[in-house]
Amino acid sequence: MIVGICGSPRKKATDYVLTEALNMLEEKGFETEFFAVRGKNIGPCRHCDYCLRNKECVLKDDMVPLFKLLKESEGIVMASPMYNGGISAQLKAIMDRCRALGAEDYDALRGKIGMGISIGGDRNGGQELAMQQIHTYYILSGVIPVSGGSFGANLGACFWSQDTLEGVKEDEEGFRSLRKTVNMFSRYLKKYSPNSIL
Ligand SMILES: Cc1cc2nc3c(=O)[nH]c(=O)nc-3n(C[C@H](O)[C@H](O)[C@H](O)COP(=O)(O)O)c2cc1C
Structure with missing residues (x-):
């Protein structure tokens, strides 16, 4: 999944x-689960170290179902709008809260495959910096980061929304980078994921 x-x-x-992106993956035969921060209660990590002592997070909020999904997954797609040249605080909170996953099992995410999607209102609004944040998080967690490769998707899928839904739909170059990244992600999943059904 x-x-x-x-x-x-x-x-x-x-x-x-x-x-x-998830529809493209479904078409390739993968099961997918969509998790949105919208409407969720996900607090920032408090660095209380409760997780290091008790192997679980002290905060029982909407991270609980996400922890389960992350543990069960073979691949992860993190998508973020650009906020001040980087990922959103909501996505960063998720990354930080996953410290509890690592406390429970050091290898919780190790060997999973990860890709990123970044979307800015400006054409050059920090999309590649955000992608680097996502890939850095993957590397720290043992997730294998993939891009779509050179000639179009160097660090992953990068979009220019012009701050609207209509704008992002018009971004042909963004969708080209998405298709390339999804294709590479799928190839990695098939080749390296021990649980891959394909
Ligand atoms: C607090 C805030 C900061 C933003 N900073 C940037 C930025 O640095 N670069 C950029 O390209 N767009 C920036 N934007 C615009 C959003 O990234 C853009 O509208 C994006 O499409 C929003 O995604 P959404 O429609 O999924 O919410 C910012 C928006 C907000 C609310």
């Missing part, structure tokens, strides 16, 4: 593009 995490608090551009 592939879990897609939408880091936007709105049902707009990021939600739309991630849904498209």
